[in-house]
Amino acid sequence: MPPVIEFKNFTYKYRTQTKPTLKNINLTINKGEKVLVIGSSGSGKSTLAKCINALIPSSFSGTIEGSLTVCDLNPAQEGIFSMSKHVGTVLQDTDGQFIGLTVAEDIAFALENDNVPLDEMHERVYEAATTVNVESLLQSVPGALSGGQKQRVSLAGILVDDVEIFLFDEPLANLDPAAGKKIIALIDEINKTKQKTIIIIEHRLEDVLYRDVDRIIVMENGEIAADMSAGKLLCTDLLSKKGIREPLYISALKYAGCTLKPEDKPEHIETMNIVPYRENLLAWFKKIDKVAGTQNNETVLELKNVSFRYEENLPLTVRNVSFSIKKGEMISIVGTNGAGKSTIASLICGFCVQSEGQILLDGHDITKMSIKERGEKIGFVLQNQNQMISKSIIFDEVALGLKVRKVPKDVIKERVEKILKTCGIYPYRNWPVSAVSFGQKKRVTIASILVMNPEILILDEPTAGQDYAHYTEIMEFLRKLNRELGITIIMITHDMHLMLEYTDRAIVISDGQVLADGKSTDILTDEAITKAASLKKTSLYDLAIKCGIERPSELADSFIHYERKNKSNSEES
Numbered sequence: 128m129p130p131v132i133e134f135k136n137f138t139y140k141y142r143t144q145t146k147p148t149l150k151n152i153n154l155t156i157n158k159g160e161k162v163l164v165i166g167s168s169g170s171g172k173s174t175l176a177k178c179i180n181a182l183i184p185s186s187f188s189g190t191i192e193g194s195l196t197v198c199d200l201n202p203a204q205e206g207i208f209s210m211s212k213h214v215g216t217v218l219q220d221t222d223g224q225f226i227g228l229t230v231a232e233d234i235a236f237a238l239e240n241d242n243v244p245l246d247e248m249h250e251r252v253y254e255a256a257t258t259v260n261v262e263s264l265l266q267s268v269p270g271a272l273s274g275g276q277k278q279r280v281s282l283a284g285i286l287v288d289d290v291e292i293f294l295f296d297e298p299l300a301n302l303d304p305a306a307g308k309k310i311i312a313l314i315d316e317i318n319k320t321k322q323k324t325i326i327i328i329e330h331r332l333e334d335v336l337y338r339d340v341d342r343i344i345v346m347e348n349g350e351i352a353a354d355m356s357a358g359k360l361l362c363t364d365l366l367s368k369k370g371i372r373e374p375l376y377i378s379a380l381k382y383a384g385c386t387l388k389p390e391d392k393p394e395h396i397e398t399m400n401i402v403p404y405r406e407n408l409l410a411w412f413k414k415i416d417k418v419a420g421t422q423n424n425e426t427v428l429e430l431k432n433v434s435f436r437y438e439e440n441l442p443l444t445v446r447n448v449s450f451s452i453k454k455g456e457m458i459s460i461v462g463t464n465g466a467g468k469s470t471i472a473s474l475i476c477g478f479c480v481q482s483e484g485q486i487l488l489d490g491h492d493i494t495k496m497s498i499k500e501r502g503e504k505i506g507f508v509l510q511n512q513n514q515m516i517s518k519s520i521i522f523d524e525v526a527l528g529l530k531v532r533k534v535p536k537d538v539i540k541e542r543v544e545k546i547l548k549t550c551g552i553y554p555y556r557n558w559p560v561s562a563v564s565f566g567q568k569k570r571v572t573i574a575s576i577l578v579m580n581p582e583i584l585i586l587d588e589p590t591a592g593q594d595y596a597h598y599t600e601i602m603e604f605l606r607k608l609n610r611e612l613g614i615t616i617i618m619i620t621h622d623m624h625l626m627l628e629y630t631d632r633a634i635v636i637s638d639g640q641v642l643a644d645g646k647s648t649d650i651l652t653d654e655a656i657t658k659a660a661s662l663k664k665t666s667l668y669d670l671a672i673k674c675g676i677e678r679p680s681e682l683a684d685s686f687i688h689y690e691r692k693n694k695s696n697s698e699e700s
Contacts (some may be wrong), residue, residue, distance in 0.1 A: 131292060131324050132156040132179060136193035139178060144189075148174045150349045151193070158291075161318045161325040163335055163357075166346030167370045167594045168564065172328045175346070176294055178202065179326070181210035198291055211237075215285025219297035221277040222270065222511075230256070230272075230280050231265040237288040255287040259313060273464040275306030282313070292324045293317065299331050300591045301510070303463045303621040304663030311337045330594050332366070333374035333666065336394055345369055357394040362387040372595040372624070376666040379686050380404050383411035396666045401673040408674050415685040426490070427454040427615050428475070428583060433484035435474055444470050445481070446639040455613045457606065459626040459647065462636035463661035468619045469510060471636065472585050477501045488583075506581030510588045510619070512572040521563070522547070522556040525574045542578050549604050550574045551597055569593065573601065577608070584608075587619045602629050623651060623663050627687055635660045648683035 137152040149171050156162055166172050177183040178195055181202035191203060198213040218224045227233030231252055238248045256262040259279040264272065269280055278298060285293060295314065299307040315338035318325045329335050332343075336357055343360050345353035353365050360366065364381075366373045373381075376396045380387060385407050387393050391400040401408075429451040436443045445467045452458055460468050473479045475486060477498040485492050493501060509515050518524040522543060529539045547553040550570040555563055560571060573589060589605070590598045606629060609616050620626060626633050626647050633650050635643040637660045643650055650656055652671070657664040667686055671679035 129158055130155045130196075131158045131198055132326075133196045134178075134193070135195075137178070137195050138192040139174060139183060139189055141187060141189040148349050149178070152351060154344070154351060154354070156324060156326070158324055159318070159322045160341045161315070161339070162327070163332075163340045163343045164326060164328045164346060165330070165332060165343060165371055166352075167596050168567075170346040171349040172346050173296065173564070174349075176216070176296060176326070176328055179292070180214045180216050180294055181205060181207045211290075212288065213290055214292045214294055215288065215290040216294045217278065217281045217285065217296065217298060219300050221274075221281050221301075222513075224281050224284075225269040225277075227269065229265065230261060230267050230269055233269050233280060234265075234283045234287050236284065251287050252283075255283040258286055258317075259283045273306070274301040275303070275310065275464060278302065278306075278310050279313070282310075282317075286317070290323075292326065295325070295327045295329070297329055298327065299329055299334055301588065301621075303661055304334075304623055305463055305661030307331075307334050307621070308337055308663065311335060315339070330372075330598075332371060334663075336374065339394070345371070356389070358389040358392060361393045362389050370594065370596040372598075374666055375624070375627075375686065376670040378690075379667060379670060379682070380408060382686070382689055383408040396669045396673075399673075401670070405674050408670070409676075412674075412676065412682055412685055415689055423453045423455045425454040426451045427456075427488070428452040428617075429485075429487040429490075430471070430475075431485045431487065433471075433474060433481045433486060435470060435479060435481045435483075437479075444639050445474065447484070448636075448639070448641055449484075450634050450641060450644055452615060452617065455609065455615055456632065457609045457616045457630050458618070459630040459633040460617060460619045460636060461621070461623075461626055461633055461650075461660070461662060462642070466636045466660070467639040468636050469587055470639075472507060472587060472617070472619055475501075475585065476505055476507045504581060505583045505585065506576040506579055508573050508576050508584075508586045508589060510591070512568045515572045515575070516560050516568070519559050519561070521552065521558055521560055521571055524560055524571055525578055528575060528579050543574075546574045546578045549600075550577070551600055570597070570601065580612075581614065583615045583617065585617045585619070588621065589618055590620070590622055590625055598625075605629070623665060627651060627665060627683065628690060635662070637661075646680070648680040648687065652679040652683055 134152040134154040137149060138147050139149040140147040164172050177187060179197055184203050185207045195202060202210050225233050226236050234252045234255055235248055238251060253262060256265055259282050261276060261279045261283060264276060298310055302310060314325055317323055327335055340357055342354060343357050344351060345365060347369055352369060353360060361377050377393060385404040392398050430448055433445060433448045434443050435445040448471060462468050474481050516524055518527055525547060526539050526543045547556050550573060552567055552570050560568060569591060605616055608614050630647055633647045634641060635650060635656060642660050643656050651665040652668040654664060665683055667683045668679040671682040676682050
């Protein structure tokens with residue numbers, strides 16, 4: 128296959144920086160290949176993508192050395208409009224990509240710019256919408272769609288223009304597990320049936336490997352640290368050294384002392400040959416202590432038969448929901464997009480008022496409490512960080528809540544700087560919020576709530592868009608906050624790794640109701656629950672089954688206990 132993208136000794140330095148962000152890149156991507164680009168935040172992944180679609184240097188000026196050709200063109204000379212005919216980009220933040228008032232208008236945007244005749248335009252829009260299964264949504268408002276639907280509409284918008292290269296920037300960041308699997312399957316189908324070249328930039332390696340990729344490119348400090356097949360890469364220790372999370376079943380096998388071989392196809396647990404590793408894994412599994420956690424019996428928050436609808440003529444969004452949360456718990460609320468998770472959080476915080484039932488805080492009904500009164504005890508980090516930000520500078524945004532409460536300036540400075548360091552954004556404290564990445568902006572909003580020292584902290588998708596290093600940094604801080612200060616933490620999440628690793632208990636919401644309430648390891652090793660709630664069962668389940676372990680949840684328990692113990696030992700040392 129001929130190359131469609133070719134970097135030769137390519138170096139790029141942003142105008143505002145003293146050192147290059149990309150250094151001596153030599154990379155060839157052939158027509159029809161599907162390539163995954165991974166690396167920690169700041170490794171150069173997004174800059175590489177901006178060079179391909181001509182955002183660099185068109186929108187981000189700087190110095191280029193070496194050469195880059197995309198579809199036999201020089202993006203720096205062609206500009207964004209010309210390259211958009213060859214490279215279609217699906218952004219991480221799909222809301223920032225919509226232009227039309229309806230889905231149909233949005234998909235048709237490129238065709239309208241090209242003065243395509245109306246009949247042909249209708250036909251091509253419907254064909255693209257049908258390919259991504261959004262033909263029934265053509266008259267819908269893009270902003271009202273679910274995360275998965277928005278991704279599909281964005282994808283249709285580049286399909287309609289028949290580009291050669293599809294570039295995806297964090298396509299899974301805001302999707303529930305089931306929607307994520309469908310998007311990965313859809314990308315794979317487009318790659319195979321239309322022979323399009325696919326480039327995926329994503330932190331969630333295990334989820335992307337739900338379908339085969341031709342190569343994985345590992346970026347580090349602006350350089351290519353590795354370029355190899357998924358099977359070969361998973362057999363090395365490169366991922367852990369570069370701060371990238373391995374698939375859980377791979378980590379478990381390595382913890383058990385197994386030396387993996389590419390010929391056993393480790394890139395997919397479903398098809399991997401486990402036989403050579405089975406004895407090692409079983410021996411490791413049997414010797415791990417399974418320590419039961421202690422539980423505080425004091426209830427801090429309780430929902431009793433809570434129901435809610437947004438308008439009288441609409442069906443109930445939340446239906447007869449009852450659960451209680453103990454003081455000091457760290458718990459997940461999980462379920463598919465639109466299941467009612469965020470609505471439940473809004474009811475707890477007072478943004479909405481339930482039509483039936485009670486919400487009790489420390490045993491007292493809080494229905495008549497104002498949002499401000501509830502906010503003194505309950506902090507809420509929204510899923511869409513753009514809805515929370517009201518100041519232009521990061522320091523000012525994090526300090527806002529303290530300033531409103533007239534906290535002394537020296538105390539504000541001390542508390543804000545401490546939180547900024549914890550959340551990994553201290554170096555950017557004087558930057559405009561608009562100048563930082565999606566993931567960094569998320570950390571700004573988390574910091575703005577943490578600085579208030581709430582008793583209960585609710586986080587809606589706290590790790591979306593985070594690389595593994597920053598994910599771990601924030602989650603370990605939240606665990607420390609939970610453990611040492613006794614703050615109750617509720618996380619609404621699509622991240623099954625987070626659910627397993629950090630919350631012993633999870634509440635599963637499906638169609639506005641509580642479908643399950645129990646141990647996270649039990650839930651993610653239960654095929655019936657994961658299927659009904661559009662969750663993704665953990666790969667540790669498949670590993671346990673293939674190794675003949677009768678209760679797969681016990682392997683998951685052992686794995687989590689082992690990881691927590693290792694992290695505790697690392698902190699102490």
